[in-house]
Amino acid sequence: MANWQNLKTLGFVDPLGALKKRCPEFVKRYADGEDEFGFKIDVFARWEPFFRFCFEDYFKVEVRGLENVPRDGAALFIGNHSGLLPIDAGMLAIPLLHSLKPPRRVRYLVTDWFFNVPGVREWVMDTGQVRATLENAEKLIAKGELVGIYPEGLRGVGKTFRERYRLIDFHPGFVQLAIATGTPIIPVATVGGDEIYPNFVNLKGMARELRMPFFPVLLTFPWLPFPLYFFPLPVKWLIHIHPPIKLDYPPEKAKDRKLCLRIAREIQYDIQRDLNAMLRERKSLFTGWDPEDES
Amino acid sequence: MNPSKLLPIKKFTEEYRPYIKAARQTEKNYGFDLRRVAQVEPVLAFLYEQWWRVQVSGLDRLPKNGPAVIVGNNSGLIPWPALMALFALMTREAAPRRLNIIADMDWVEDPSIKAAAAQLGFVPWSSENMKALLNAGELVAVFPEGLAAINKPFSERYRVRDFDWTRLLPAIELGVNIYTMSTVGCDEAIPNILTADKLKALLGLPALPVTPFFPWLPFPFNLGSFPVRWYMHFGRHTPYKTTTDRDALEELAKSQTRFAQGEIQAELNRLLRGRVKSYI
Numbered sequence: 044m045a046n047w048q049n050l051k052t053l054g055f056v057d058p059l060g061a062l063k064k065r066c067p068e069f070v071k072r073y074a075d076g077e078d079e080f081g082f083k084i085d086v087f088a089r090w091e092p093f094f095r096f097c098f099e100d101y102f103k104v105e106v107r108g109l110e111n112v113p114r115d116g117a118a119l120f121i122g123n124h125s126g127l128l129p130i131d132a133g134m135l136a137i138p139l140l141h142s143l144k145p146p147r148r149v150r151y152l153v154t155d156w157f158f159n160v161p162g163v164r165e166w167v168m169d170t171g172q173v174r175a176t177l178e179n180a181e182k183l184i185a186k187g188e189l190v191g192i193y194p195e196g197l198r199g200v201g202k203t204f205r206e207r208y209r210l211i212d213f214h215p216g217f218v219q220l221a222i223a224t225g226t227p228i229i230p231v232a233t234v235g236g237d238e239i240y241p242n243f244v245n246l247k248g249m250a251r252e253l254r255m256p257f258f259p260v261l262l263t264f265p266w267l268p269f270p271l272y273f274f275p276l277p278v279k280w281l282i283h284i285h286p287p288i289k290l291d292y293p294p295e296k297a298k299d300r301k302l303c304l305r306i307a308r309e310i311q312y313d314i315q316r317d318l319n320a321m322l323r324e325r326k327s328l329f330t331g332w333d334p335e336d337e338s
Numbered sequence: 339m340n341p342s343k344l345l346p347i348k349k350f351t352e353e354y355r356p357y358i359k360a361a362r363q364t365e366k367n368y369g370f371d372l373r374r375v376a377q378v379e380p381v382l383a384f385l386y387e388q389w390w391r392v393q394v395s396g397l398d399r400l401p402k403n404g405p406a407v408i409v410g411n412n413s414g415l416i417p418w419p420a421l422m423a424l425f426a427l428m429t430r431e432a433a434p435r436r437l438n439i440i441a442d443m444d445w446v447e448d449p450s451i452k453a454a455a456a457q458l459g460f461v462p463w464s465s466e467n468m469k470a471l472l473n474a475g476e477l478v479a480v481f482p483e484g485l486a487a488i489n490k491p492f493s494e495r496y497r498v499r500d501f502d503w504t505r506l507l508p509a510i511e512l513g514v515n516i517y518t519m520s521t522v523g524c525d526e527a528i529p530n531i532l533t534a535d536k537l538k539a540l541l542g543l544p545a546l547p548v549t550p551f552f553p554w555l556p557f558p559f560n561l562g563s564f565p566v567r568w569y570m571h572f573g574r575h576t577p578y579k580t581t582t583d584r585d586a587l588e589e590l591a592k593s594q595t596r597f598a599q600g601e602i603q604a605e606l607n608r609l610l611r612g613r614v615k616s617y618i
Contacts, residue, residue, distance in 0.1 A: 075615020209607035318498045319603070 051305030062088040069146040070232070078171075080179070086169035087148075091140070097130065097247045098137040101277055102235060105331065106138045108284035112147070112227060117184040118193040118287060119228045120149060120222055123210055123314055124199030125236030127259055128273070132191060135231060135282060136281045139189070151191040156256055177220065184224045192306065201257035203245055207237035215300070215307035218290070223297035227287035230310050232317040235280030238328060239317050240264075281321055285313065352610040357434035360526045364436050365474045373456035375428075382425040385418075388432035389565050390523060396427050396572035400517055405472040405614070407509040408572070410596045411498050411517035411606065412481035414528050414562065415443065415488060415547055419521040420479055422570065424459065427477070434572070438471050438478045440505070442485065445544050468508040480505050482595065488545040491533050496610060497601045501590075503595035512581035518598050520605035522613065523568030528552075569609045573601055591612035 062084075063070045067259045074084045098104045112118070125131050127202040132151050140146045173179045183190050192212035193199055194195075202209070222227050236282060250258035260299035264272040288310070325332055351358060386392050401404060412419050417439065424437040436459060443462045446452050447522075461467050469550035471478050481487060482501035490499065503535055509516060546553075550582050551562040578594055 206607070206611055209610060210604070211611075212604065212605075308600065308604075309597065312603065314596065315600060315607075316500070316596075316604050319494075321500075322497065323494060 051291065058088040058092065059085050062091055066146050067128045067228055068144075069140055069334075070149070072145065073148055079182070080171070080173045081123055081168040081259045082148075082150075082171040083169040086166070087171060090170060091137075092139050094133040094210075095141070098134055101275075101330070102134065102239070102280045104134050104138070104235070104282060106142065106282045106284065106288070109138055109142055111284045111286045112189070113227070113287065114149075115146065115187060117187045117226050118305040119217055119226055120189060120231050120284075121217055121228055121237075121310055121314075122193055122231035122320060123208070124193035124195045125202070125207075125233060127200055127240045127242060127261075129193075129200060130239065130275070131233045131236040132193075134233070134236075134280060135191065135192070135199060136334075138282070147189055148172050149189040149191045151192075151193075152180055154197050156197065161206075169211060177216075180220055182223060184220070186225050187265070194311075194320075197256040201245060202237060202242065202260075204237075204241040206245060208234065208313050208322060210311055210318075213307045213311040214305040218303040218306045219297045222290050222303070223294050225290075225294065227289045228310060229287045230285040230314050232285070232314045232321065233280065234282075234318060234321045234325065235278045238278045239275035240278070278328055279325075281325075281332060283317055283321065285317070343407045347373065347376050349554060350379060354379075354434070354595050357428050357436070359440050360434060361436040361486075362393040365471060365476055367460045367470070368436075368438075368459075369456035370436070370459050371457035374454060375459075378423075378458060382421060386422055386425045386428075386429075387398070388566040390422070391565075392422055392426065392529060392568040392570060394572070397426055397430055398432060399572050399574060400427070400435070400477065401515070402435075403475065405475050405512070405514045406477050406575075407436075407472070407477040407506070407514050407516045408519050409501070409506065409602065410479065410481055410495070411521055412483055412601055413521075413524040413525075415489065415545065415552070417481065418528070418563075419519070419524045419570070420481065421458075422521070423479060423519060423566065426539075426570065429565045432508060438476050440468060440478060440480045443538065459475050462616065463505070464528055465504075465508040468511065472509060472514050477507075480509075482506060482599075484549070485545045488547055489533065489538075490525070492525070492529045492531060495529070496522060496606045498606070499598055500553055501595045502600045503592045506598070507588070510578070510580055513578075515575040515577075516594065516598055517575050518573035518601045518605065520573065520602045520609060521568065522570075522606060522609040523566045527563040527566040527568070531563075555558070569613070571605050571609060573605055576601075591603045 046125050068082065078112050120135065122131065136149050139149055146291060148171055151172045153167055153172045154175055157167050158174055173183060195211045196214065243262055244259065244260045246258040250256065263274055290306065329337050354532050358372060364370065386453045408423065424439065427435045427437050437459045440463050443452060443455065449605065461471065468478060482505035483499045484502055486499040506516065526578060529550050530547045530549060532546050534546050538546040551560050572603065576594065576597060578590060581590065
């Protein structure tokens with residue numbers, strides 16, 4: 044079970060100072076300099092302990108293949124989306140901040156829906172996420188940032204429990220982007236996210252009424268009062284970062300829809316294969332892959 | 339109860355005239371016998387139409403004549419998805435065809451079972467056999483998951499195990515089109531409730547599925563299954579250019595096999611998603 048020790052760090056009066064102490068290189072690299080998409084290091088520092096708590100103590104995330112992340116230069120993270128709230132994005136950002144030398148940040152391309160919700164909009168932008176458009180993505184790549192894309196989109200997070208770890212077909216837009224800009228693609232397979240919020244039914248009519256992308260019925264939602272329904276199950280996570288795929292095509296090939304679809308499918312199938320293998324090796328939902336190590 | 343008494347050969351010949359005409363001209367070196375098919379047909383028809391109510395899509399993608407390979411996910415000690423595909427092709431309206439099923443039969447020791455399987459169209463796996471069949475213009479079904487498909491536990495239902503790429507190598511060498519077949523229903527109709535690995539090792543068997551029916555019940559009942567609705571989908575073939583260079587050929591076989599596996603898994607996901615929606 045989770046170790047609640049690190050929750051203490053959530054109460055820091057000076058979160059930026061704490062982050063500076065822990066990851067001086069990260070702060071040095073990203074604190075200064077105007078960011079046109081509105082990344083604010085102090086908001087990031089305030090939320091970082093929470094996600095670190097989730098990463099280290101609650102979900103006990105195991106990361107494999109961190110050495111595949113390039114030291115600098117742009118790359119596209121392509122992953123399977125999971126878990127209603129996009130927690131999987133945060134769980135990938137934390138190891139890049141803490142375990143990678145030098146630390147890096149990852150900018151996610153976020154769907155429009157979040158930008159229409161007043162409170163969420165600011166939070167999403169302050170923590171470094173970017174509205175998903177082609178121009179924004181190209182700008183980020185030109186700056187040499189790590190860009191995270193979940194090509195399943197919103198439908199990916201709204202998967203029901205029965206459909207867990209079954210990928211929805213990838214939109215080939217990310218391949219077009221990768222070919223046009225000559226950026227390597229790094230597939231990321233995440234196991235754990237689909238089980239933190241077991242989603243039994245998706246009430247479509249309700250979702251339409253409330254203008255939500257989906258209206259899930261969980262163990263906790265919508266039964267419990269406000270903050271309690273966010274309470275996830277302490278599932279053990281495993282994130283596998285694959286080696287980068289360099290697409291050796293001339294930029295004009297980005298217009299070749301057939302080629303892009305084929306490459307998108309290949310990457311999707313790779314991730315699905317990896318998910319199947321990781322699920323097969325998993326011994327238990329809560330202790331994960333090596334129960335011996337946990338005791 | 340002899341199934342041949344339920345449906346005389348005469349009725350079979352009347353009902354399946356185009357199929358018999360097509361099957362007569364096919365390869366017989368491996369022991370295919372129409373009489374055996376006629377015998378088994380009532381069982382297959384019952385399972386296909388009444389018990390599992392199989393819904394097939396994309397069947398017309400399979401060519402009317404000439405060589406082709408079907409790759410699919412499999413399950414069960416008796417490869418029911420293969421037999422359902424066989425029946426679907428038998429009753430196809432446009433150009434019914436005979437299906438050859440490539441299977442591992444080395445571990446089957448009983449000669450009468452072996453002979454019966456061969457009469458239905460099962461062919462023991464070897465690349466020679468497969469090449470011979472394809473050169474004769476036959477339709478061949480391959481299940482490259484192998485024994486893993488039989489041993490898969492229920493928690494892994496409809497999660498395709500890694501395909502053995504050598505199973506597709508002969509087809510790719512000859513440049514034959516590879517069609518995918520995804521079957522939903524098979525893993526739930528006969529669920530594998532236990533993984534009896536120790537018992538399996540003790541008995542020296544390569545596969546021992548423990549289902550609610552299988553080792554427990556007396557003979558005809560241990561072949562039982564739940565009346566789950568089946569969905570089968572035949573996918574498009576992926577065009578490729580075959581080569582003569584051995585290394586390039588193996589690479590091509592590996593990538594094609596992986597892609598076919600991914601296509602099957604993606605189609606299974608789609609079928610399952612559609613099924614979930616139809617429940618709600």
